[in-house]
Amino acid sequence: MSGSFKVKPAARVSGQKQDVWTIVNEAAAASPKQPIVNMGQGFFGYNPPKFILDAAKEALDRVDCNQYSPTKGRPRLKKAIADAYSPFWGRKINPDTEVTITTGANEGMLSAFMAFIEPGDEVIIFEPFFDQYISNIEMPGGKIVYVPMHPPATGATKTSSAADWTIDFDELERAITPKTKMIVLNTPHNPVGKVFSKDELQKIGDLCVKNNIIILSDEVYDRLFYVPFTRISTLSPEIEQLTITVGSAGKNFYATGWRVGWLMGPEHLIKYVSAAHTRICYSSVSPLQEACAVGFEKAEAEGFWDDAIRDMKGKMDRFNEVWDELGLPYSEPEGGYFVLVNMNKVQLPEDYPFPPHVASRPRDFKLSWFLIQEVGVAAIPPTEFYTDENAHMAEDYLRFAVCKEDSILEEAKNRLRGLKKYMK
Ligand SMILES: Cc1ncc(COP(=O)(O)O)c(C=O)c1O
Numbered sequence: 001m002s003g004s005f006k007v008k009p010a011a012r013v014s015g016q017k018q019d020v021w022t023i024v025n026e027a028a029a030a031s032p033k034q035p036i037v038n039m040g041q042g043f044f045g046y047n048p049p050k051f052i053l054d055a056a057k058e059a060l061d062r063v064d065c066n067q068y069s070p071t072k073g074r075p076r077l078k079k080a081i082a083d084a085y086s087p088f089w090g091r092k093i094n095p096d097t098e099v100t101i102t103t104g105a106n107e108g109m110l111s112a113f114m115a116f117i118e119p120g121d122e123v124i125i126f127e128p129f130f131d132q133y134i135s136n137i138e139m140p141g142g143k144i145v146y147v148p149m150h151p152p153a154t155g156a157t158k159t160s161s162a163a164d165w166t167i168d169f170d171e172l173e174r175a176i177t178p179k180t181k182m183i184v185l186n187t188p189h190n191p192v193g194k195v196f197s198k199d200e201l202q203k204i205g206d207l208c209v210k211n212n213i214i215i216l217s218d219e220v221y222d223r224l225f226y227v228p229f230t231r232i233s234t235l236s237p238e239i240e241q242l243t244i245t246v247g248s249a250g251k252n253f254y255a256t257g258w259r260v261g262w263l264m265g266p267e268h269l270i271k272y273v274s275a276a277h278t279r280i281c282y283s284s285v286s287p288l289q290e291a292c293a294v295g296f297e298k299a300e301a302e303g304f305w306d307d308a309i310r311d312m313k314g315k316m317d318r319f320n321e322v323w324d325e326l327g328l329p330y331s332e333p334e335g336g337y338f339v340l341v342n343m344n345k346v347q348l349p350e351d352y353p354f355p356p357h358v359a360s361r362p363r364d365f366k367l368s369w370f371l372i373q374e375v376g377v378a379a380i381p382p383t384e385f386y387t388d389e390n391a392h393m394a395e396d397y398l399r400f401a402v403c404k405e406d407s408i409l410e411e412a413k414n415r416l417r418g419l420k421k422y423m424k
Contacts, residue, residue, distance in 0.1 A: 012135070012138060012139055018357065019131065019384070020131070020380060020381060020384035021040075021041060023357065023358070023365070024040045024041075024368060024372070024378055024379075024380060024381075025040070025041075025378075027358075027368075027369055027372045027373070027378070028040070028372055028378045031372045031373055031376060032373065033372075033373070033374075033375070033376025033415075034376075036372065036376055036377070036378055037376060037377045037378065037408060037411050037412045037415060038378045039377060039378060039379055039400040039401050039402070039404065039412055040378040040379055040380045040401065041380075041401065042190065042256070042337065042338065042401045042403060043256045043257075043401075043403070044254040044255075044256065044403045044404075045403065045404035045405045045408055046254065046404075046405055047254065048253045048254045048255045048295075049253070049254075049302070049304055051294070051295075051298050051302055051304075052253050052255070052291055052292075052294065052295040053291075055290065055291040055293075055294035055295065056258075056287060056288060056290075056291035059286075059287035059288070059290040059291050060287050062287075062290075064286075065286050065287045065290050066286060066287065067286060068282070068283055068286070069101075069283045069284060069285075069286045069289055070283065071274065071277065071278040071282060071283045072096075072100045072101065072274045072277075073099070073100055073101025073102075073262070073283075073284065073289060074101065074286065074289045074290060074293065075095070075096075076289075076290065076293040077101055077260075077262075077289045077290070077292055077293040077296070078095035078096065078099045078100075078101065078262075079095040079293075080292075080293040080294075080295075080296035080297050081093075081095070081099050081247070081262055081264070081296055082094065082095035082098070082099050083095075083296070083297075084296045084299070084300075085264060088231055088234060089231075089233070089234055090234065093264065094267075097267040097270065097271070098264055098265060098266065098267060098270055099262055099263070099264050099270070100262065100263050100270050100273055100274040100277060101260065101261070101262050101284050101289060102260075102261045102262060102263060102277055102284060103259045103260070103261065103277075103281050103284045103285070104248060104250055104256075104259040104260065104261040105218065105220045105246045105247065105248035105250070105251075105261035105262075106132050106136070106261070107259075107261065107277070107280060107281060107284075108246055108261045108262065108263045108273070108277070109132070109133065109136055109184075109216060109218065109246055110136040110139065110276075110280065111263070111273045111274075111276040111277040111280055112182075112216050112244055112246075112263060112273050112276070113136050113137050113139065113140055113142060113182070113216075114139065114140050114276035114279070114280065115269075115272040115273045115275065115276040116181060116182060116214055116272065117137065117140040117141065117142040117181060117182065118140070118141065118181075119140070119141030119142075120141065120143060120179065121141075121142050121143065121179055121180075121181040121182075122142070122143045122144075122145050122177060122179040122180045122181060123137045123142045123143070123144055123145065123180075123181060123182045123183070123184065124144075124145045124146075124147055124172070124175050124176070124180060124182070124183040124184070124213075125137075125144055125145075125146060125147070125183070125184045126146075126147050126148070126149050126167065126184075126185070126186070127146050127147070127148045127149060127385065127386045127387060127390050127393075128149065128191055128192065128382050128385030128386055128394060129146075129184070129186075129385050129386075130186060130190055130218065130385070131384060131385055133184055142181075142182075143179070145175050145177075145180070146175075146387050146389075146390065147167065147168075147171055147172050147175050148171075148386075148390045148393060149165045149166065149167055149189075149192060149194070150165065150166050150167075150168065150393070151164075151165055151331075151393055151394065151397075152164035152165065152331070154329075155329065155331070155342050155396075155397075156329065156342050156344035156345075156396060157329060157344075158329050159323070159324070159329040159330050159331075159332060160329075160331065160332065161331070161332050161334065162189070162192050162193035162194040162195075162331040162332060162333050162334050162340075163194055163195070163197070163227075163334060164331070165189075165192045165194050165331065167200065167204075169203050169207075172204070172207065173207060176207065176211050176213070180211060180213050181213065181214060182213060182214040182215070182216055183204070183208060183213050183214075183215055183216070184216045184218060185201075185204060185215060185216070185217045185218065185232060186217075186218040186219075187201075187217070187218075187219060187229075187232075187335070188219075188221040188222070188224060188225055188229070188333075188334065188335025188336040189335070189336065190220075190221065190336055190338055191338045191340055191380070191382050191385060191399040192331060192333075192338075192340060193331055193332070193333025193334055193335060193336050193338055193339060193340065194331075194333075194334055194335075195225050195226075195227050195228075195229050195334040195335040196230070196232075197230070198228075198230040198235070201230055201232045201235060202235055204232065205232055205235050205236065205238075205239035205243075206239075208239065208242055209236075209238045209239060209242065212242070213242065214242050214243075214244065214269065215232060215233075215239070215242050215243040215244070216243075216244050216246065217231070217232050217233065217243055217244070217245050217246065218246045219231060219245055219246060219247060220246060220247060220248035220250075220251045220261075221251055221335055221336040221337070222247065222252075223251075223252050223305055223308055223309070224251075224308060224309060224312050224335050224336050224337060225309070225334065225335040226309070226313050226316075226333065226334055226335060227334040227335070229335065231245065232245075233245050233264075233265070240265075240266065241266055241268075242269075243265055243266075243269075244263050244264070244265040244269050244270070244273065245263065245264045245265060246261065246262075246263055247261060247262045247263075247264065248260075248261045249261065249262075249288075249292040249295065252295070252308075253292065253295050254403075255288075258285065258288040258291075258292070259284070259285060259288070260284060260285065260288050260289055260292045312337055312402070312403065315337075315402045315403070315404075315406065315409060316333060316337070316339065316402050318406070318409060319339070319400070319402045319409045319412070319413065320332070320339060321413070322412075322413040322416050322417065323341055325417070326416070326417070326419060326420060326423065327345070327423070328341055328342065328343060328345060328346075328419075328423075329341075329342045330342060337401055337402050337403040338399050338400065338401055338402075339399070339400050339402065340382060340394075340397045340398070340399055341379075341397065341398055341399075341400060342396050342397055343364075343367050343396055343397065343398055344396040345423045345424050346367060346370075346419060346422050346423055346424075347422055347423065347424055348363075348366055348367065348370055348422075349422075352366075352370065354366055354369055355369075361381070361383070362381070362383040362391050362392070362395040363395040363396065364381035364382060364383050364394065364395050364396065364397060364398060365381045365383070367381065367396075367398055368380065368381045368398060371398070371419075374418070374422075375415050375416060375418050375419060376415050377412050377415050377416055379398040379399055379400045380398065380399040380400075380401075381398060381399075382394040382397050382398070382399050383395055400412075
């Protein structure tokens, strides 16, 4: 059909290059080392806890749970979220005006950009960024202004905290123009694993108050922190007035396929986000909203939040032992389930036959390809989360997701020991 098919696609979808997920997943499928250990994409290798799965099964038997939910979300879920988060805010969050349910955090963020961005408005994001931000900002015609997080100077030789990836606040201030409408923040951070300190958040918040910039705070990993975690919205009433906080039940409850997320914030922001969400997908999946409501109602009493931190931190620490053994430095995560490992010491054979779409990309794409082919472990090249200009900052790193079964992590470690023979 292609030759005679003359309908022209819109630029917002036609120009997109092959993304990193396609490259890595296709390479993994074609690797001689089958089955591959896939530590690339951040989906869980295990199920949500039983009390949440049971709630989903029960919801499917209820007539009202199989029909449209209100566009802003099911009242039970909004209330459960407001109740769960009110203690962090130190006041009662209004479930009817300050919470809106979305189809995953991703659609929630698209709704936020659709609600506030006019063509030509500028949105500041930090590099490395979660890749979906880009097209979500570009859809309504937003212009992205990038500010890099700087890796630790000793990243190639020494393991250090993910806190050592830093923002240059002068650089941030210089990026602000009269057209800056929003800034996107992500803490705990994917892929760096940094949890922004209170002091850093205060500086960002102060700049936004001074310049009247909306803060979209992507806190989808908010239940996985290994150092004290601050929510920017709670720093001052002035900052709160400008902040939309993003959450994901997919991340919270190990159910990324359920596509349940939410946005919280002051009524004057949330009402427009809800309006955009209504236009994009009308309402979100009913039975799974109900199950997430039960999740929030019961999580504390079930000890689930504490278990989630303990389990993930355990996986992280056990997996990272292999880097200590190999002498490969990494950024020790302060939150989330990703670890960035510096592979500067891994020597890629000069004549290695990389396919052209890998050979033309920065060194981390080659490292990723090489690991898939020779070691049988898939990881993500983080320069995908940078502009070309700043990609050099991360070209020695690979991102591993540890939200996998323990047996898979052990198998990954066994295979990764095979890297020894390629190290300087
Ligand atoms: C930083 C960040 N934000 C948002 C999302 C999307 O969350 P959801 O699956 O709820 O759309 C992800 C998923 O990987 C993420 O890493």
